[in-house]
Amino acid sequence: MPRPTVVRADAVLIQAVIAGALSFAHLHDLAAAAGQTGWKAWAYPISVDLLLVAAWHRLRSGAAKASAWCWFLVALVASLGANVATAGLLDLTDVPAWLRILVAGWPAVAFLGGTLLAHGTRTPPAGPEAAAPTAKTEPATTSTTPESPTAPVPDPAQPAAPAPTPVPVPPALVALAHKVADEHRTRTGAAIDTSTLCARLGVPMPLAEAIAAQLT
Structure with a gap:
């Protein structure tokens, strides 16, 4: 509902204008009563209000909060004191x-406060670029692949190693292995591997390998 929001903003703006005008008039009247006549009496409320706004802006920016609070309170006391x-x-x-x-010394105080607020130390804004650490470049290292050891060349003078003797497999064990392999294929849809066959039959691995060779 945009209409209530606009009405509330207008009411706040009107209230701020009325309060500012009253404070402005009180500061002008006090400065004129203290001997500051002519344009000088009108400059005093502008000086006080600008110092108040500058200090509040520095507080909102998050930089030099101690100095900003100090000058904010100085300007607030000056404005409130004139109203009272x-x-x-x-x-x-x-x-x-x-x-x-x-009243006569206020311009020097306001000039000092405004200068310090305008040219004080500013804290750089924290953003993704400021928060990101600088990437350190590391020297490139050349990786060397170790050479594979040269396979030993068999000596023709030495006799060749005898071929391994095939493990005898009983026919009954082969028949049992066929049943286990068929049941495994039905259950899983894949051929049984040697390790599973060894575990299901409870035989040593060399005997399981010999049985698997006869199943293919």
Whole structure:
């Protein structure tokens, strides 16, 4: 519902304008009563309000918060003090000397505060580029592949190793192996491997390999 939001924003803006105008008038009246006549009386409220806004802006930016809080409180005390002083607690026709001194010295204070806020140390914004660490370049290392050892050349003078003697397989064990292999294929859909056949028959691996050779 956009309409209530617009009405609320307008009400806040009107309230801010009224409050600012009243504070501006009080500061002007106090400066004029303290002997600052003409355009100088109008410059005082502008100076106080600008210092207040500059300090608040620095607080919102997150940089130099201690200095920003200090000058924000100085400007707030100046504005609030002028509003209270013009509320009938002070005779504006007979302003005391200490108040005249404060009003006359305000431009120097405001100039110092504005300069420090404008040219103070700023904290760089934290973003993806600032947070990302700089990649360190490492020297390229040349990987050397170790040479494969040369296979020993058989000596023709030496007799060849005798071929392994085939393991005898009983026919009954072969028949049992066929049944186990068929049941495994029916259950899994794949041919039985030697390790499974060895475990199912409970025979040594060499005998299982000999039986598997006869199943193919």
